[in-house]
Amino acid sequence: GRASVITNSETEEKKIIFHPKFLPAVVICDPELTVGMPKFITAGTGLDAFAHCVEAFCSPHYHPMSQGMALEGMRLVKEYLPRAYDDGSDLEARAHMMSAAAMGATAFQKGLGAIHALSHPIGAIYHTHHGTTNAVCMPAVLQFNKPAITGVLTDAANYLGIAGGFDGFCAYVDALNTRLGVPKTLTDLGVTNPDIERIVAGALSDPSTGGNPVEMNTENTTALLKSLI
Template sequence: MTSDPTSTNPPGSNPQSLKGNWGFPTQMLFGPGRIRNLGRACKGLGMTRPLLVTDPGLADLPMVAEALAANEAEGLPSGLFSAVKPNPVGRNVDEGVAAYRAGGHDGVIAFGGGSALDCGKAIALMAGQSRPLWDFEDKGDNWKRVDPAGVAPIVAVPTTAGTGSETGRASVILDEDTHIKKIIFHPKMMPGTVVSDPELTLGLPAHITAATGMDALAHCLEAYCAPGYHPMAEGIAVEGIRLVKDWLPAAVKDGSNLAARSHMLAAASMGSTAFQKGLGAIHSLSHPIGALYDTHHGLTNAVVMPYVLAFNRPAIEDKMTRLAAWLGLPSPSFTAVQDWVLALRAELGIPERLDGLGVGDERIEEIAVMAAEDPTAPTNPVPAGAAEMRRMFETALTGRLA
């Protein structure tokens, strides 16, 4: 049932509910060829000797060598740190900080996909801190423990269109001792400049394009559904979803389609901008699954997505009907959006169930508890504790949407 627009008390009519804390991104240099502005971006933030943080795979590619050479030519000798796991761990951050200090660096270039961006931002945060990393986990006012003067300036260069970490104020880092993915947060972790060049994403394999693109969709979709008043974030989220609908299949089908790559890079940044409003159980489940099974984050989000939507249906039915109309789906309704998500997953070759990721039921109780305690859980549209998380996990294992 949709809302009655003629009602004397339509949703959002209570002024006391129209409150929120809003913050938006940073300077972005967007478009093909903008990587040529990297040196200028670094100098603009006062860097003279930056440390480029990336992952081992990218470190051996020409794009990184070319970026380092271009900086050198501009009088910006740059170091390289690439000991970053696909799901970055605290040890990666510690080793990166050691390299930063040993090299006398004065800024970080976070260059790559979500893992490199998150690790690079965390290294910049920790470069001038005396407390351990986990003291800054995103709980309560832990962020106030940070010495803001010790946070190094950051330039972010995304090479995938997924996490959107380039426009985020946090990093997801795995605590290997507890096997828990923790969110490290501080406002100064927002990169001072983002260089978004879709040409850097042209070589991305189809399956990674699909998985990272579904991560961008998850961010936009959960932000749109999260409770609370943030119309700007919701508007960005809805347009991000439309871009994914129109351009992700094209980017997967033809990796050289620069228009598709551009729109997806924008959608990814829009997702992380929007999710300051909140996320939900898609991420609450994906975080522990990734921590325990080392699955790809975006792919895990894609697998659990329709099952979480089905669980949340009572709270998001009206929103899904409006979204379906905006997307131009036939017979706008919750079912129309759900059917579109299922069809998109099938088109992209996403597994229907968690067993397609090598995930079983042997740790179901542990995952349910971890999901309920995840910092993304409180903004799920339907309150979800361990029992509810367990139920969603079970449906994702069996493939039951009802």
């Protein structure tokens, strides 16, 4: 990817810097390096890859190659993240998850959305794990974007073998979060008495906002955030 995320610990802000020279010349993906990750990091990083793929696939921007990578990245997560979570030494599962992570990072060159727009300020202010925060935000954001993404997520559900179209996809996400021990709310994640106005302002200024299929504003983003608490 061409993006770098830098956290300013003094202002508690995450800044995204884009430049073509961030693109690596060589990428070495060795699944053996991930064998020792604890379960909650395996879950969080795996669901981060899934969030990248989902948001890229739903972004209204034009990038057919990203669409293909995002769709197959979702399939790899669906097939192999539970295996990697259950058995950290499963090298086949770890390898496919490493591929899914790389595919998600490539796919989101097409755009991200409200999941990441919220997750960035929440993580910067409250020091929550990024991928886990994405996972907590995802169900509510899918409902927030429902008017614009029912069709594309029905297509994704069909590819993934999930019955029920958009609603089936959302039910799958809920079940996967539960399966992997993801907190249901930001409060459960440890974010108590959040500064709603500050988080909303951070979300609306985040570059990820531009890729969300439903236009975000102060009113609807505040309501979305409150539904996550």
